Amino acid sequence: MNVTTYAVDTAKNVMQLHWVDGHTGEIGRRKLSRARFFEFFAQRPGSHVVMEACGGSHHLARRLGALGHDVELLPARQVRPFVSGNKDDAADARALWLASRHPDIRRVPVKTEQQQAVLSLHRMRAHWSSVRTATLNALRALLYEFGVVLPRGKACGLKTLAERRAEFDAQLPALMQRLVDQHLAALRQMDLEVKRIEAELCAVQAADQNARRLRExxxxxxxxxxxxxxxxxxxxxxxxxxxxxxxxxxxxxxxxxGGKVRMGGISxxxxxxxxxxxxxxxxxxxxxxxxxxxxxxxxxxxxxxxxxxxxxxxxxxxxxxxxxxxxxxxxxxxxxxxxxxxx
Known part of the structure; x- marks a missing residue:
C-alpha cells in the first residue's frame, strides 16, 4: 500500500505543506492557516506526516496522531543539509520530505502531555535559578559601588549581608537601602518558587515508577x-x-x-x-x-x-x-x- 508522506514546515500561524502522492507521484504544495491545517488532515486518510522537532511540534504530533496519522519528528539540524537553493518555507518543507526518505536520520520520540508538563517544571526551576543568580549578582555589583564587598557564593553572600546589614547601611544612602530591601524580597520570592517546584517534582517522583527506580x-x-x-x-x-x-x-x-580517525570532545x-x-x-x-x-x-x-x-x-x-x-x-x-x- 502506497502511503502519502506529508512534510510540514510549522510556524505559529502558517503551515507549509509538501507531499508526493503515493499513488500518482504528483507533487503537492500548500500553505494553510493553523485552523485550516487541522481541517485538511481531518479529511485525509491515514498518512505519514513529518515535521521538525521544534517549538509546538509535540502538540501538533499528538493532534495529528489522534486523527489517525503516523507522525515523525526529525532533528532540525539534520534537516538543514537537505535545503537546496534559497531558504524559505516551501524549501524547508521540501527538505523535510527529502530528509524523511533518508534511513540514517534519527527520529525524535513524540512526548506525551505528562512528559512535557514534567519537563516544563524543570524549565521553570532552571529559569528561576538563573534569574535568582542574576539578581544577586546585580545586587552584589551595585553594593560594590558603595564599598560593600560580599563574598562569593549565594549562601555566603546573603549570610554576610544579613549579619552585617547595620554596618552596611551606614555606608548606603536611604534610597540605596530601599533598593537593597526590594532585591532581597525578590530573592526570597524566587527561593519560594524554586522550593514549590521541587515539591511538585517530589510528588511527580512518588507517582512515577520509573522515576523511583532511577532515584535508586x-x-x-x-x-x-x-x-x-x-x-x-x-x-x-x-x-x-x-x-x-x-x-x-x-x-x-x-x-x-585516509583511514585515520581522530577522536575529539563530546558531541x-x-x-x-x-x-x-x-x-x-x-x-x-x-x-x-x-x-x-x-x-x-x-x-x-x-x-x-x-x-x-x-x-x-x-x-x-x-x-x-x-x-x-x-x-x-x-x-x-x-x-x-x-x-x-x-x-
Missing amino acids: VPGIGLLGATALSATLGDARAWRRARDFATSTGLTPRHTGT KRGDPYIRTLLVSGARSLLNSPSAPQWARQMLLRRPVNVVVVALANKLARTAWALVAHDGAFDRRWGRPDAVGTTG
Missing part, C-alpha cells in the same frame, strides 16, 4: 530521576543504551580521512539540560564513597573531566536499561563482579 541509582537525584523519566518515556524509541547515551551528547566526536548533541544533570551527578558521585571501582581506577590515568563524562555516559546507559527493561537497580553496580546489563 547513585549519582541520580530528584532532578535527574524525574527529568530522565520524562525524557525517556517509551525507552524502546532507542534501540539500545548506547543510542540513548549518544543522543544526550555524551559520546566523542570523530573525524577521519554535545541533544538536550543540554539533561546532559548537565548527568554530568553534575557523575561529578558528585565521583567524589563520594559510592564511586564505582572502574571510575576510581580510570582516575589514576585519565584527566578528571574525562572520567566524569565517562561516568555520566554510564549513568545515561543505566537509566535507559532500568526504564526499557522495567528492572530494579543492582546494588553491585560498578563492582568488578557485577554483570553489565546496560549495553
Whole structure:
C-alpha cells in the first residue's frame, strides 16, 4: 500500500505543506492557516506526516496522531543539509520530505502531555535559578559601588549581608537601602518558587515508577530521576543504551580521512539540560564513597573531566536499561563482579 508522506514546515500561524502522492507521484504544495491545517488532515486518510522537532511540534504530533496519522519528528539540524537553493518555507518543507526518505536520520520520540508538563517544571526551576543568580549578582555589583564587598557564593553572600546589614547601611544612602530591601524580597520570592517546584517534582517522583527506580541509582537525584523519566518515556524509541547515551551528547566526536580517525570532545548533541544533570551527578558521585571501582581506577590515568563524562555516559546507559527493561537497580553496580546489563 502506497502511503502519502506529508512534510510540514510549522510556524505559529502558517503551515507549509509538501507531499508526493503515493499513488500518482504528483507533487503537492500548500500553505494553510493553523485552523485550516487541522481541517485538511481531518479529511485525509491515514498518512505519514513529518515535521521538525521544534517549538509546538509535540502538540501538533499528538493532534495529528489522534486523527489517525503516523507522525515523525526529525532533528532540525539534520534537516538543514537537505535545503537546496534559497531558504524559505516551501524549501524547508521540501527538505523535510527529502530528509524523511533518508534511513540514517534519527527520529525524535513524540512526548506525551505528562512528559512535557514534567519537563516544563524543570524549565521553570532552571529559569528561576538563573534569574535568582542574576539578581544577586546585580545586587552584589551595585553594593560594590558603595564599598560593600560580599563574598562569593549565594549562601555566603546573603549570610554576610544579613549579619552585617547595620554596618552596611551606614555606608548606603536611604534610597540605596530601599533598593537593597526590594532585591532581597525578590530573592526570597524566587527561593519560594524554586522550593514549590521541587515539591511538585517530589510528588511527580512518588507517582512515577520509573522515576523511583532511577532515584535508586547513585549519582541520580530528584532532578535527574524525574527529568530522565520524562525524557525517556517509551525507552524502546532507542534501540539500545548506547543510542540513548549518544543522543544526550555524551559520546566523542570523530573525524577521519585516509583511514585515520581522530577522536575529539563530546558531541554535545541533544538536550543540554539533561546532559548537565548527568554530568553534575557523575561529578558528585565521583567524589563520594559510592564511586564505582572502574571510575576510581580510570582516575589514576585519565584527566578528571574525562572520567566524569565517562561516568555520566554510564549513568545515561543505566537509566535507559532500568526504564526499557522495567528492572530494579543492582546494588553491585560498578563492582568488578557485577554483570553489565546496560549495553
